[in-house]
Amino acid sequence: MANIQDVISNHKEELEGKDINSFYNNLNTELSTLGYEVLINEKEKAEFVPSDRLNATVAQRDSFKNQVEALNSQLEGLKSASKDNDTQAKLQEMMDSNSTLINELNKAKVDNQIIMLAKDAIDVNDVLVFVDRDVVKLDKKGNVVGAENEVERLRTEKPHLFNKVNNKGGRDSSNSGAEDQTNNINSIIRRAAGRSF
Numbered sequence: 001m002a003n004i005q006d007v008i009s010n011h012k013e014e015l016e017g018k019d020i021n022s023f024y025n026n027l028n029t030e031l032s033t034l035g036y037e038v039l040i041n042e043k044e045k046a047e048f049v050p051s052d053r054l055n056a057t058v059a060q061r062d063s064f065k066n067q068v069e070a071l072n073s074q075l076e077g078l079k080s081a082s083k084d085n086d087t088q089a090k091l092q093e094m095m096d097s098n099s100t101l102i103n104e105l106n107k108a109k110v111d112n113q114i115i116m117l118a119k120d121a122i123d124v125n126d127v128l129v130f131v132d133r134d135v136v137k138l139d140k141k142g143n144v145v146g147a148e149n150e151v152e153r154l155r156t157e158k159p160h161l162f163n164k165v166n167n168k169g170g171r172d173s174s175n176s177g178a179e180d181q182t183n184n185i186n187s188i189i190r191r192a193a194g195r196s197f
Contacts, residue, residue, distance in 0.1 A: 007040060053124065057112045064105040071098040110136050113144040117151040120163050127161050130154055 004024045008015060028038045071094060078091045114124070114131055121127045131154070136146040155162055 004040060053115055053119075057115055060108050061105075061112065064101065064108055068098065068101050068105060071101060106138055109138060109142070110144050110147070113147040114151060117147055118154075118162070121161055122163060123161075127151070127154055130158060130161070 004021065008020055024038065031038055075091065075094055075098065078087060078094065110131075110133075111128055114128060114136065118124050118127045131150055136144065136150045139145050
């Protein structure tokens with residue numbers, strides 16, 4: 001996404017004499033009251049993630065966060081409760097459950113980053129199967145590292161998982177060379193029959 005100030009500074013000559021900043025701010029304010037947000041994309045470089053993938057990713061993240069928060073709350077309650085063996089066993093069970101949820105949340109964080117980077121994947125779930133989990137990790141601050149390189153590796157090694165790039169820089173919906181192969185065979189048959197079309 002582009003920043004309005006960057007757009008204005010990059011196109012000073014073309015926008016000279018036009019109050020784009022005020023227009024943008026007014027439009028953004030009006031649409032914001034209706035629940036919309038103005039996004040600026042450079043047409044040539046626009047990259048979008050399908051909304052269903054984004055919504056599923058956000059819902060999964062929120063679900064994990066809510067579960068972790070609920071377990072943390074229960075853990076705090078148990079810590080202040082009695083110190084008998086039954087309570088200690090329940091506390092340990094909840095701590096184990098919390099650790100499992102945190103691991104799942106971390107995995108989901110990595111998966112979500114891969115999903116966002118593999119927006120050209122035919123089926124992102126197929127891409128996730130081939131991700132090397134030893135390469136893509138969370139750093140100490142909780143940031144995903146290694147995801148870009150891993151997606152590029154998969155684009156190179158397993159191109160059948162992604163939509164093919166056409167000559168114009170866009171993506172073709174077909175992913176196999178079957179259509180090209182059929183056209184080549186048809187061309188050979190036409191030449192053998194003495195036709196050139």
